[in-house]
Amino acid sequence: MPPEFSLLSQLDDQLASLADQQLHRQLREVQTPTAPSLMVDGEALIAFCSNDYLGLAADPRVIEALREGALRYGAGSGASHLISGHSAAHAQLEIQLAAMQASHLINPRALFFSTGYMANLAVLTALAGKEADIFSEALNHASLIDGARLSRARVTIYTRDDLSALDRLLAGSAATTKLVVTDSVFSMEGAIAPLPELLALCERHQAWLVVDDAHGFGVLGEQGAGVLQHFGLRSSQLVYIGTLGKAAGVAGAFVAAHATVIEWLVQRARTYIYTTASPPAIAHALLTSLAIISGAEGAMRRQSLRNHIQQLRDALQLQRWRLLPSETPIQPVLIGPNQPTLQAGESLRAQGLWVAAIRPPTVPKESARLRITLSAAHTAAQITQLAGAINAMERVCV
Numbered sequence: 001m002p003p004e005f006s007l008l009s010q011l012d013d014q015l016a017s018l019a020d021q022q023l024h025r026q027l028r029e030v031q032t033p034t035a036p037s038l039m040v041d042g043e044a045l046i047a048f049c050s051n052d053y054l055g056l057a058a059d060p061r062v063i064e065a066l067r068e069g070a071l072r073y074g075a076g077s078g079a080s081h082l083i084s085g086h087s088a089a090h091a092q093l094e095i096q097l098a099a100m101q102a103s104h105l106i107n108p109r110a111l112f113f114s115t116g117y118m119a120n121l122a123v124l125t126a127l128a129g130k131e132a133d134i135f136s137e138a139l140n141h142a143s144l145i146d147g148a149r150l151s152r153a154r155v156t157i158y159t160r161d162d163l164s165a166l167d168r169l170l171a172g173s174a175a176t177t178k179l180v181v182t183d184s185v186f187s188m189e190g191a192i193a194p195l196p197e198l199l200a201l202c203e204r205h206q207a208w209l210v211v212d213d214a215h216g217f218g219v220l221g222e223q224g225a226g227v228l229q230h231f232g233l234r235s236s237q238l239v240y241i242g243t244l245g246k247a248a249g250v251a252g253a254f255v256a257a258h259a260t261v262i263e264w265l266v267q268r269a270r271t272y273i274y275t276t277a278s279p280p281a282i283a284h285a286l287l288t289s290l291a292i293i294s295g296a297e298g299a300m301r302r303q304s305l306r307n308h309i310q311q312l313r314d315a316l317q318l319q320r321w322r323l324l325p326s327e328t329p330i331q332p333v334l335i336g337p338n339q340p341t342l343q344a345g346e347s348l349r350a351q352g353l354w355v356a357a358i359r360p361p362t363v364p365k366e367s368a369r370l371r372i373t374l375s376a377a378h379t380a381a382q383i384t385q386l387a388g389a390i391n392a393m394e395r396v397c398v
């Protein structure tokens with residue numbers, strides 16, 4: 001056999017083994033704008049799996065701003081930020097983003113990134129080197145895990161339900177640079193990290209607190225500024241990451257922190273320096289999206305979202321499956337083994353309801369779950385339908 005075929009057959013074997021374990025995943029083609037009602041591979045579905053929490057992704061004003069941004073700045077940025085790709089739209093967006101976090105940081109500045117994945121790699125690799133200690137929550141997002149590895153720092157895992165252990169770990173660290181790194185809203189659980197307690201530990205032990213607020217920005221806090229506003233925190237040791245492709249409905253991410261931290265990222269963050277700046281039109285569209293989030297309409301949308309969350313939690317009547325405690329739009333129903341979880345997902349789809357069936361390795365073994373995400377754009381009737389379908393399914397599932 002020619003060697004290239006043996007290379008391919010190795011991959012074929014590994015793909016077959018994924019299929020055997022029911023871990024093989026499939027792409028689905030969405031043919032309509034991002035919204036609860038979708039056409040997917042020719043099938044009409046109501047989606048409970050997007051992160052478009054406020055329903056802004058297909059908002060006509062945001063779309064119009066994207067068009068206007070393209071007309072004003074062109075389709076692409078043409079270069080990286082430090083060469084000639086940093087447009088007036090990027091600069092303006094960074095000022096707005098810093099203003100949103102102004103009550104929570106000292107001397108705040110924000111830096112825009114193309115994606116949250118890249119922002120997380122940037123923060124961890126620029127702030128932590130070989131001599132640093134990173135303390136990382138067990139349920140952190142893959143991009144934080146990868147950033148910690150890439151930094152070459154020593155990484156220690158902690159869990160949020162044992163903060164006295166984290167206290168001892170921090171006390172025992174002789175590193176001059178210490179980082180505590182956490183998701184604000186755990187993406188497969190919906191629970192919010194105990195940030196006030198974590199910040200107190202970080203201040204006591206002179207550590208940075210790096211907060212990934214991918215699922216909180218736009219959703220939490222009175223003006224939608226996110227988890228720092230939710231808890232009313234303020235510190236120069238906070239390094240805040242918000243993403244802009246979820247509740248903000250567009251794309252990209254940002255880091256907000258003390259201006260000195262941001263200046264260091266501009267000089268050192270490889271995922272900022274060695275990549276083409278994202279299209280200025282994206283930044284321009286985000287200005288419109290941020291104005292909606294921070295204004296009265298944003299507050300109304302967050303209220304609808306909270307109503308939907310309460311409605312779903314009241315309507316689900318589960319005996320064996322378990323609705324995890326969560327006050328955020330992420331509402332997981334824990335089933336356990338892979339097979340019934342997949343079956344539940346398929347059965348919902350047959351009823352026109354699209355809910356992600358999440359399996360290991362995304363979640364720990366034997367903790368497969370339906371991960372429901374809610375949006376302000378859902379209707380009460382859609383939520384009633386979903387809860388009814390899940391209640392009925394649990395009763396017949398063995």
Ligand SMILES: *Cc1c(COP(=O)(O)O)cnc(C)c1O
Nearest residue numbers: 115116117141183187214243245
């Ligand atoms: C989605 C997500 C990211 C990545 O952000 P992108 O902008 O999609 O790259 C990072 N962290 C968490 C917790 C996320 O959920």
